[in-house]
Amino acid sequence: MKILVCISHVPDTTSKINFTENDTKFDINGVQFVINPYDEFSLTRAMWFKENQGASVTVVNVGNASTEPTLRKALAIGADDAVRVNMEAIDGLSVAKQLVEVVKNGGYDLVLAGRESIDYNGGMVPGMLASLLDFNFVNGCVGMEIEGSSVKLTREIDGGNESLSTTLPLVVAGQKGIVEEKDLRIPNMRGIMMARKKPLNVVEPVADESATSIESFSKPAPKGTVKLVDADNIDELINLLHNEAKVI
Numbered sequence: 455m456k457i458l459v460c461i462s463h464v465p466d467t468t469s470k471i472n473f474t475e476n477d478t479k480f481d482i483n484g485v486q487f488v489i490n491p492y493d494e495f496s497l498t499r500a501m502w503f504k505e506n507q508g509a510s511v512t513v514v515n516v517g518n519a520s521t522e523p524t525l526r527k528a529l530a531i532g533a534d535d536a537v538r539v540n541m542e543a544i545d546g547l548s549v550a551k552q553l554v555e556v557v558k559n560g561g562y563d564l565v566l567a568g569r570e571s572i573d574y575n576g577g578m579v580p581g582m583l584a585s586l587l588d589f590n591f592v593n594g595c596v597g598m599e600i601e602g603s604s605v606k607l608t609r610e611i612d613g614g615n616e617s618l619s620t621t622l623p624l625v626v627a628g629q630k631g632i633v634e635e636k637d638l639r640i641p642n643m644r645g646i647m648m649a650r651k652k653p654l655n656v657v658e659p660v661a662d663e664s665a666t667s668i669e670s671f672s673k674p675a676p677k678g679t680v681k682l683v684d685a686d687n688i689d690e691l692i693n694l695l696h697n698e699a700k701v702i
Contacts, residue, residue, distance in 0.1 A: 455509040455600070455622075457500045458557060460567035460579070461528055462490035462543075463521035467572065473671045480671065482520075489524055492568020496628035498638055499598060500566050501532045507600070509564075510534050514556050516549045518542060522654060529649035530641030536652070541659040545666040546578030553579070554586045555660050562623070563603075569594055569627040577627075584625035592618060596631025 465471065465485045472481040489497070503509040513528040515521045516539040525536040537560075539552045557565060565584075570577035577593075584591030596615060597608030603622045608615050610631065626632075641649070683691045695702045 455503065455507065455564060456560065456562045457503060457509050457511045457564045457566060458560060458562040459493065459497045459500050459511060459513045459528070459533065460553060460565065460583075461493050461497070461513045461515045461524060462568065462571040462573070463487050463515060463517055463524040464490045464571055464573045471673070477670045477672060478668060487520075487524060489527060490568050490571045490573075492570060492572070492627075492629050494568075494638055495630055495632050496566035496568055496626070497528060497531060497533070498633045499628060501639065502633070503564075503600065504532065504534075512537060512560060512562070514539070514553065516541060516543045516552050516659075525654060526649050527641060529652045529654070530645040531639045532645065534652065536654040538654065538656050539659050540656050544664040546576050547582055547666075548662050548664045550579050550582035550586055551662050552659050553583050556657070557583070557587055564600075564622060565589070565625045567625070567627050569629045580625050580627035587623070587625070590620045590622075590624045591626075592620065592624070593627045595626045595628045598626060598628075598632060 464487065466488045469485045473479060474481045497513065500509070500511045504511050511533045512535050513525055513533045514537040515525055518540065522538060525538060529536055537556055539556065541552065543549050567580045567583075569580070581591055581593065583589075592607050592609055594610045595607055596610050599606045600622075605620050605622060605624055607618045607620065607626070609618065610629070681694060683694065692702070
């Protein structure tokens with residue numbers, strides 16, 4: 455079984471976010487980048503299939519050279535090789551189109567990704583990729599078992615979980631539950647040393663025009679001041695909730 459794991463290069467959640475050029479570009483100065491957490495859950499599940507079922511694991515990213523340390527971390531965790539599509543990740547559709555070519559050229563049976571990236575939270579790429587490839591697709595996956603070409607999955611839905619059966623080839627968008635946080639792996643020194651020798655292949659993008667462009671970014675509005683209401687003054691509390699907060 456050949457597995458391709460899609461890796462997004464995202465800012466660490468502790469990073470301070472700023473924008474430049476009239477709020478049209480993200481300021482990367484001083485920002486620490488990491489593997490997208492949802493992708494890391496899927497990568498860890500892929501490693502289980504490698505160690506227990508002999509699968510090969512390739513990681514892929516659409517991005518410029520600055521994303522290579524993140525790919526190297528994925529290699530240090532245990533992936534066999536990496537692919538970087540040499541272009542800026544502009545929008546979900548353009549990224550999906552680039553990944554289609556990687557999947558077709560590599561002959562992968564299973565494509566794993568996170569349900570969304572924590573920077574733009576679009577959640578579009580896995581579904582678009584499956585549609586363009588005409589692969590089966592399961593989103594919000596919290597459990598997966600594979601036997602031959604048969605796959606049993608569990609995905610999170612409102613109010614509970616749903617059990618599904620399907621077949622390879624397949625695109626899966628995973629999240630916490632596909633593995634637990636305690637199962638996530640920290641690269642050890644041996645893994646880091648081995649990652650330096652593993653192939654990281656840079657491929658040029660296929661011709662494509664982005665369908666969207668960024669007009670501007672904005673930060674959430676600052677939190678308002680807190681109004682304290684005496685515990686005995688219920689009428690005032692109701693008035694504030696109704697006329698100011700407008701929640702009742």
